[in-house]
Amino acid sequence: MIKDDLVRLRALLDQTVERGEDRLPPEPKLSDELGISRGRLRTLLKRLESEGEIWRHVGKGTFVGPRKLIDSNPVAVSFSVDDILQARTALEPQLAALAAIHSTPEDVAEMDACLAEMKLAPSMLHWKRLDERLHRAIAQATRNNLLLTLYDTLRTQMKFTLDSRIDQVFGAEPGPKADTDSEHAQVVDAIRRHDPAGAETLMREHLFQLRGKLFGLR
Template sequence: MPEQESDLTRLRLLVDQAVERGEERLSPEPRLSEELGVSRGRLRTLLKKLESEGMIWRHVGKGTFVGPRKLTETATVGTSYSVDAILEARLALEPQLARQAAMHCTADDIATMQACLEEMERAPSMLHWKRLDERLHRSIAQATHNPLLLTLYDTLRSHMKHTLDRRIDQVFGSAPSPKADTEAEHVAMVKTISSHDPAGAETIMRDHLRSVRDRLFGLR
């Protein structure tokens, strides 16, 4: 494994461990640099990569936070949304993101999605698989090449994290991953996007989200 990828893998593991402990902020850069055994300059490069994936976000003077950046820091304070509201929002937004991704994706976007699918097949734990699932869906939002749509997705994801994640843990428990149920759906979705088929990508994403909803909550 190339050194850069090895460093990224170890940093992602640190982020996953922070999530597992319920922490929202990573250690300060000097401590992270020491834990990873990399220079501060390399660490910032690695953090920038994870930030581009929506795995973390950084606020100058406040630190590095887990998850995507919120639309505004005040938008979510004291606000709680029902599971139904979040599911409906996903069904409204993400099929359109898949449509736009099919229209605007590049070869690099498709390579990112394919690499994510391959890593999901080898995911050693539910936590790892879940983070990869998040990365795949966000890579589709990124493939729209529309910063506003990506910001809307990140805002929605920040709310999903505190509701749907708990339900996923309840349903799948300690199983390695729910990939047996979703692998074919993910593969079909990426294939349709890479074929630049907007209508097909929109339909597959909608069907996928409905399938996930039914597995997590039953027919609604």
């Protein structure tokens, strides 16, 4: 079943990140490792790429995470933690509000699937990947490709700032974090109800709580 194949492929993404790498093996080797056909593998990769979990560069390979839309060398492009937090607070509540207006039942089903998997996440690394998938699903539900591109750019930069802080605070603790899962669920419920004001407020409160957990800011 394609669902089982996706689970195995996503587990391989986690293993790649755990090794400190970001590039997946070539398609022939990857299909052998997963025990699936090249055609099935391409279907799975296309789906993960559409969800922002991987990106592909012709001639270079397939990489874990969102496409690097700008030079993401942390030395060449330096953004402070405060820059990232302010950008998230400015952008993501608006994305949640627009998602409440434009989301489809399929969009909400994807968010619900993320929430369900987060409750069963066996590790913080796995939980973080699902957290990224959920936030991107909200961005994708806006049906605005420019805003989705902005979100992907922000997500790329977060990997050089907030992600390291998350690792410092939570380490290898098993996920999920029940209070954060509850905050996520409230945002998704507001989107489900097509309540843009509620979705915007709840997302802003979620990011405020995250800021407090990571940096003790109140």
